[in-house]
Amino acid sequence: MSASPQAPTLQPRTIDEVVAAVRETPRLLPFGGGTKPALSLAPPGCASLGLCGLSGILEYDPGEYTFTALAGTRLSEVAAALAANGQYLPFDPPFADAGATLGGAVGAGLSGAARQRYGGVRDFILGVRFVTGAGELARAGGKVVKNAAGFDLPKLFAGSLGRLGVIVEVSFKVFPRPPRTATLRAVFPDLGPALGALVRVNQAAFDVEALDLEAPGVLWVRLGGSADTFTERMERLARLTGGVTTVLTEGSDQAAWERLQLRLLPPGSTALLVKVPVTAMAIPELDRLLGQAGADRRYGAGGNVAWITWPGTAAELDRFLRTQRLAGLVIQGAAGTPLLGATRGDNFRNRVKAALDPEGRFPGYH
Amino acid sequence: MLASLAKIFPPDRFLASAAGTAPFECDGLTAFHARPLAVVMPETREEVVAAVKWCWENRVPFVARGSGTSLSGGSVPVAGGIVIALNRMNRILRLDPVQRIAVVEPGAINTAVSQAAARHRLYYAPDPSSQTICTIGGNVAFNAGGAHCLKYGMTSNHVIGLTVVLPDGEVAELGGESLESVGPDLTGVYVGNEGLFGVAVEITLRLLPMPETYRTLLAAYDRLEAAGDAVGKVVAAGFLPGAMEIMDRLAIEAAEAAVHPGYPRDATAILIVELEGEKAGVDVEFARLNEVIRGTGAHDIRIARDNDERLLFWKGRKSAFSAVGRLSPDYIVQDGVVPRGKLGEALREIERMGRERGIRVANVFHAGDGNLHPLILYDGRQHGALEAAESLAGDILRLCLRLGGSITGEHGVGLEKRAFMAEMFAPADLAVMQRLRRALDPRALSNPGKMFPDGSAPALTAHGMHPLEKAGVISRE
Ligand SMILES: Cc1cc2nc3c(=O)[nH]c(=O)nc-3n(C[C@H](O)[C@H](O)[C@H](O)COP(=O)(O)OP(=O)(O)OC[C@H]3O[C@@H](n4cnc5c(N)ncnc54)[C@H](O)[C@@H]3O)c2cc1C
Numbered sequence: 125m126s127a128s129p130q131a132p133t134l135q136p137r138t139i140d141e142v143v144a145a146v147r148e149t150p151r152l153l154p155f156g157g158g159t160k161p162a163l164s165l166a167p168p169g170c171a172s173l174g175l176c177g178l179s180g181i182l183e184y185d186p187g188e189y190t191f192t193a194l195a196g197t198r199l200s201e202v203a204a205a206l207a208a209n210g211q212y213l214p215f216d217p218p219f220a221d222a223g224a225t226l227g228g229a230v231g232a233g234l235s236g237a238a239r240q241r242y243g244g245v246r247d248f249i250l251g252v253r254f255v256t257g258a259g260e261l262a263r264a265g266g267k268v269v270k271n272a273a274g275f276d277l278p279k280l281f282a283g284s285l286g287r288l289g290v291i292v293e294v295s296f297k298v299f300p301r302p303p304r305t306a307t308l309r310a311v312f313p314d315l316g317p318a319l320g321a322l323v324r325v326n327q328a329a330f331d332v333e334a335l336d337l338e339a340p341g342v343l344w345v346r347l348g349g350s351a352d353t354f355t356e357r358m359e360r361l362a363r364l365t366g367g368v369t370t371v372l373t374e375g376s377d378q379a380a381w382e383r384l385q386l387r388l389l390p391p392g393s394t395a396l397l398v399k400v401p402v403t404a405m406a407i408p409e410l411d412r413l414l415g416q417a418g419a420d421r422r423y424g425a426g427g428n429v430a431w432i433t434w435p436g437t438a439a440e441l442d443r444f445l446r447t448q449r450l451a452g453l454v455i456q457g458a459a460g461t462p463l464l465g466a467t468r469g470d471n472f473r474n475r476v477k478a479a480l481d482p483e484g485r486f487p488g489y490h
Numbered sequence: 491m492l493a494s495l496a497k498i499f500p501p502d503r504f505l506a507s508a509a510g511t512a513p514f515e516c517d518g519l520t521a522f523h524a525r526p527l528a529v530v531m532p533e534t535r536e537e538v539v540a541a542v543k544w545c546w547e548n549r550v551p552f553v554a555r556g557s558g559t560s561l562s563g564g565s566v567p568v569a570g571g572i573v574i575a576l577n578r579m580n581r582i583l584r585l586d587p588v589q590r591i592a593v594v595e596p597g598a599i600n601t602a603v604s605q606a607a608a609r610h611r612l613y614y615a616p617d618p619s620s621q622t623i624c625t626i627g628g629n630v631a632f633n634a635g636g637a638h639c640l641k642y643g644m645t646s647n648h649v650i651g652l653t654v655v656l657p658d659g660e661v662a663e664l665g666g667e668s669l670e671s672v673g674p675d676l677t678g679v680y681v682g683n684e685g686l687f688g689v690a691v692e693i694t695l696r697l698l699p700m701p702e703t704y705r706t707l708l709a710a711y712d713r714l715e716a717a718g719d720a721v722g723k724v725v726a727a728g729f730l731p732g733a734m735e736i737m738d739r740l741a742i743e744a745a746e747a748a749v750h751p752g753y754p755r756d757a758t759a760i761l762i763v764e765l766e767g768e769k770a771g772v773d774v775e776f777a778r779l780n781e782v783i784r785g786t787g788a789h790d791i792r793i794a795r796d797n798d799e800r801l802l803f804w805k806g807r808k809s810a811f812s813a814v815g816r817l818s819p820d821y822i823v824q825d826g827v828v829p830r831g832k833l834g835e836a837l838r839e840i841e842r843m844g845r846e847r848g849i850r851v852a853n854v855f856h857a858g859d860g861n862l863h864p865l866i867l868y869d870g871r872q873h874g875a876l877e878a879a880e881s882l883a884g885d886i887l888r889l890c891l892r893l894g895g896s897i898t899g900e901h902g903v904g905l906e907k908r909a910f911m912a913e914m915f916a917p918a919d920l921a922v923m924q925r926l927r928r929a930l931d932p933r934a935l936s937n938p939g940k941m942f943p944d945g946s947a948p949a950l951t952a953h954g955m956h957p958l959e960k961a962g963v964i965s966r967e
Contacts, residue, residue: 190829270859272896272902277922329611350775404589453673468663469665476926478929
């Protein structure tokens, strides 16, 4: 499915055209693949700057574990090029099959289940070229895996939601993909013991590729490596988790994680699809309240994120998150502004915003 | 004017005499000296805020300081400014094994975090060689690295939350206790700011479970370039080692003389490769690694039989820097990065440049990251020797840029490499960074004169060992 809530009004094909578009348009918001509608929909009076015309992998040397591509490049294209060399995007950006672009993945700051192993999008971005709100084309970071020169603006663009500048080119670190994967499913009567098992796995010296918890009591643990190690490792893992365990390999391993992937809500749904960073300790209370509110939820990244389908309004969600002292990002559903709840560092972020977008060409965060 | 600052701190934590400020006048890069107006030693966040506000109101520049081990002049005071020394704020405030985090004050020593976490079988991954003495605050400001960065990254990949005092005294809370976040990654942009974004007063670190096992091998080569090329082959074969380090002949000889690690005597270069993780997986991978290394032209391959032998491999490596330093009265360390595939070429070029100019260069470095640490030896008493060494150091950085790399992998720009920022970045890139800095520090009071190619530099004198290295307390990589 290629979601396209609205055709972008501006369609630059070169970086120069992006610069010109930014300089000539008083209010605009970048638009990648449109897979995260709440993030790509331009507010009223704001033009939509489509980046899909700016596509292609510019440099990829598998021996360097790095690549550089234009921002409108589809994640699926990147994934295919990497897979041909036994590599992958370890932060596992969601919506790759739905047409998400590299720039959109950075801007949204979303990482998928496999981020458990080595880290999220912010941990793999190395360099960025961008157009500021003042219409300057600038570059920060580098193309090598290690670099400490200048401020780390590439990380700042992770999660920037198109509001600090237009990303036109990005460089990433990548890793070799585990040759094989297998998954342990451990089923518990309710959340308490399932969460206990999640914490034990998190603390143990297991090299876990993915660790998700489906409320109330299903824990999913994925291991990677060579297939002949799985029997022994799965036995140890199952002893550690407890619960009723099943090992899934090959097709059933694949199918489990495809099902667990972050997905858009069905057309016509009025609910909100939301990302909420959490900690394992906060999950029991949060889960109880979400259950009361009738919200579907799942916990990813070893209990560091809640993916929530919120049945109420954005205002209700905002209030709910504030009472829990949590922040949220609305990915789908009309929210007004995508950032809700008790966000942190607003004073710092406002200064950053003023520096990169002095004229307020891109929408604000609140 | 100083009287009002002196009122904030008791006399034993406010130093303004020449004798009092002397220990704070330089850092690990001993080439630069500057005399501060005063040194204050806060014990609480409130005292940091008060000191910063005093600087803001009186328009006096300040430099936050951890242990002063910066190798790029980052913690050299600003003449006539205030040093905010954070060593007394060194508590580990909270260690949460469930969330796998440690919340620390900025003056906490790097190794103290791992020591505190050890009873939960957790550790703090970034391991700069100065780790027994440098502070987490300094690590944050410089995005410090170490020998184990390839797999789990630098400091910035392990900092998830910060409380910071901005240069006008405003406090900001960035990130939090979750590994995930929403909105722009403010924690990420704070790390590596080189002291230009005020003072970090509380830092939340992520901890990792200790690996179940390590497997380490050491391969000897007839040519340095061959060792460099071997790194590319290991990576191309799909390995992700925890560490991959190279030493050249000069470094090997020096290490042998200093700590007798028993390295192959006839080697022109050695490569150390270490795998870590679950035993079942690592054993399989290690067998395959041996195959690959055999195909790289190594004439001797040694495998650490046990943890003692592994530690011996590392002892030689970790001491090599200071060991080489003892071969020469003075030296400069460079920190440029090249793409891994260009390591062989870069090493050949450095060797050629050194030979042509009659300057000895030793190489001990983080090969897996392409992060070179050429050690340029010279005798500061000889007329023009420092200038010749500086000129070679500069040409090595230019070589790194030409090969598509960076002027610094982990030591930062500081005072030392300011001029090279304009060679790595275009004026527009620097203008955006400056605007960001001015938005956070409108009066440019926080560590001014560092990172950006403006401002006047204190006089260059001579490079040499850090006083603590001379005393044998620390060694460098
Ligand atoms: C022998 C030796 C070996 C070394 N090995 C390595 C290595 O392997 N890898 C590596 O990366 N580096 C290495 N270094 C460099 C150095 O140790 C690191 O840069 C370290 O992070 C500095 O820590 P520090 O506490 O000494 O900070 P300082 O030198 O005191 O300060 C460094 C910078 O941080 C700023 N700062 C300090 N505290 C704060 C704070 N709380 N808030 C804001 N800014 C602050 C200062 O203003 C300054 O700009 C080595 C240095 C030596 C002398």
